Amino acid sequence: MEITIETTIDAPIDAVWTAWTTPEAIIQWNAASDDWHTTKSSVDLKVGGEFSSRMEARDGSMGFDFSGTYTRIEKPNLLEAEFGGRKLRVQFSEAGGKTTIRETFEPEDQNSADMQRAGWQAILDNFKRFVEAESGNASR
Template sequence: MQITVETRVGAPITEVWRAYTTPADIIRWNAASDDWHTTQASVDLRPGGAFSSRMEAKDGSMGFDFAGTYTKVLPQELIEYAFGDRKARVEFMQAPEGVTLRVTFDAETTHTEDQQRAGWQAILDNFARHVERSRQAG
């Protein structure tokens, strides 16, 4: 089963792409809730290149690495990657008021569909807020 989440970002596609693919930015937005954070990220953005994000509870009680390999990269348009035996697709679509970012991923079996959808959606919403705040501050 696949799950799709999406958000709209009020920024040019060049800024959206940069924030999604730059480790310094990923560390700032990649969390589903305020009690989690990403402590490190690496990106080798090319087919066959690896990525990794270390996600941890802020209280130190738990953490995990989200890692995989890019399988297709079309700049400012599409990123596809594999993580474990699962796959994901990230689409960047120009819209009149910014960019629609859509992520479709293979579901896992540990958490319910609703839990997975909510978690990935929360991360995307954090991403949109990060990009829009960065624009206002810049």
């Protein structure tokens, strides 16, 4: 089983790709809710390169590392990776100055598919807000 989420961002594909693959940007948007944040991020954007983000509760009560290895990169349209024995595919497509991101991932066994879908979608929605605010195209 795979889970797919998506959003359309009012920004060109190059700006979206950069925000998705730059550690300084990832730290700004990579959280599902305001009580979590990403404290550090690294990206080695090449096939076989690794990525990692440290996510922590703002109150310091818990945290975890999300990391993996890139298995396919087609800038600026596709990223594929493996993380924790699971696969991730992120597709970027542009039309009319807007970029659609479609993320497909293999879920883990500890949380329900609905919970994982909601969490990943919340992060993607946060990403959309960040990119639109950075590009001056935030919804009014």
